[in-house]
Amino acid sequence: MKDKIIRWGLPVLFVLIAMPAVIHDTFFLRVVTEAVMWIGLAIAFDVLAGYTGYLNFGHGAFFGLGAYTTALLMMKAGWPFALALPMGGVMAAVAALIAGFPTLRLKGAYFAIATWALSRAVQQLALIMDITGGPDGMRLPPFLNPQFFYYLMLAIVAATFALLWYLLEHSPFGLKLKAIREDEQGAMALGLNPTKLKMQAFILSAVPTGILGGVYAYWITFIDPASTLGDLISDQALVMVVFGGMGTLIGPVIGAILIFAFKTLFWAYLSDFQLLYLIILGAVIALSVVFMPNGLWGTLGGFKKKKRDHENKLETSLEARLQKNEGE
């Protein structure tokens, strides 16, 4: 697994780093920057959704909180971007801590509803407060360097991916989260503290999301409650993760790329039929839940695993038969 990640990850990273030197199209760079951002949002969403089994419909609130925190610190407190950005992550972590205590006791749909409601409350706050500019949003000083934002986004998402890969696929933490997902009561008997693990997962999911929100604010230079705190961020991350494959790191990356590419092409060529986009998005999610519950990556990987299981079973039964024959 480790070798595979390095064998595939390094060339991909190299191509992504070299790309702006070869392709000078600003629109294209902008699209790829946003795609990279969505990869980050999707893998962060999957920490809780796929690995821990909690669908967080308030994921977008972490993004918005990060965006607003960075914007407010820069505009109202005069902080430099380099200091204001990490505070976006800190703010998201604090929000996760506060929201996690009551909501992580809930399960399934109840958790989804509670986090959705909390994120609505955060959006309402941003709408009525003076300091956030209410529905008019906030403007940030323009810093027009697309390459800077591309590399910053890439660095943050690559670092997030590496950290999540280490924690979820390599260290015991990931398996412990999966144990919580599969059976919380059973996990407790094995010495796992579900409250603590779920809180850690929640914060791990929130921090990169908040930081990405901060980058987004400075990059787009304009944020308002609808664009950074709306439903669409959580919904889209959910679709990417479910479509790509929950409970894996590669799945959400694939899901994010495909869904984002589809969205971009749709807006570029079929922008007269905007309504259709959401309908298609809804259909994709419904169909993939029914026909591909493990997502694209899980389904492809599942075939391989099934074959292996089958072979293992054959071997086992052969061995059993041989032993029996010997016994006779």
Added chain:
Amino acid sequence: MPEPILKVDSVTKCFGGLTAVNNVSFQVQPGEIVGLLGPNGAGKTTLFNVISGYYAPTSGSITFKGQDISGKQPYTLATHGIGRTFQVVKPFAGLSVLENVVIASFLRYPKRADAERHAWQILESTGLADRANLSAASLTLAGRKRLEIGKALALEPSFLLLDEVVAGLNPTEADRTVELILQLKQQGMTILIVEHIMRVIMNISDRLVVLNFGEKIAEGAAAEVAKNPLVIEAYLGEAAA
């Protein structure tokens, strides 16, 4: 008499108006296998859940190795050395058999490589090694019950609570599980076991504790308890006694 490893001291557990366990006391000595008997609904599983920390006792106390553990969380008790299985087995169905045991091994072996090595040993000793890479969901009931024991053993407990690990198995599988339990006893494990199959529990237990309607009605060696009129009444009805 040596210091008991487990002391259940007048434990009562109520759910609203229902008293599931009523003022039960008994002790378990190190290295002993104690059988917990009783008809359906007698409160055996509730008592298990109280001892293993899933329920806090309404009153009374539980002492483990001289320390009051009443009301402590299950994951804390696991570190103290209490391992348990569930009557309704709880495999991590989406994970492999090996991963199931590795998760339990993390308690004593925090490093992944060490935990995996330990898990393989457990799988060997419980006869699951050939199915290590299969998904836990693909195991038969016998396999799942074995996995329950394996996960509990991976915690390297000094005290094991087994909740109906034999019930539902065919005679061959049952014999293999009994053999495993006797092996554990030889290694010095202390075990409290709930089991409905009399043949099993009479044979492997050093002592029996019998519950009925939440109360302890008898305690002692198997032969004695089987003759106790209260026990016969609980199982067969008043006329038989």
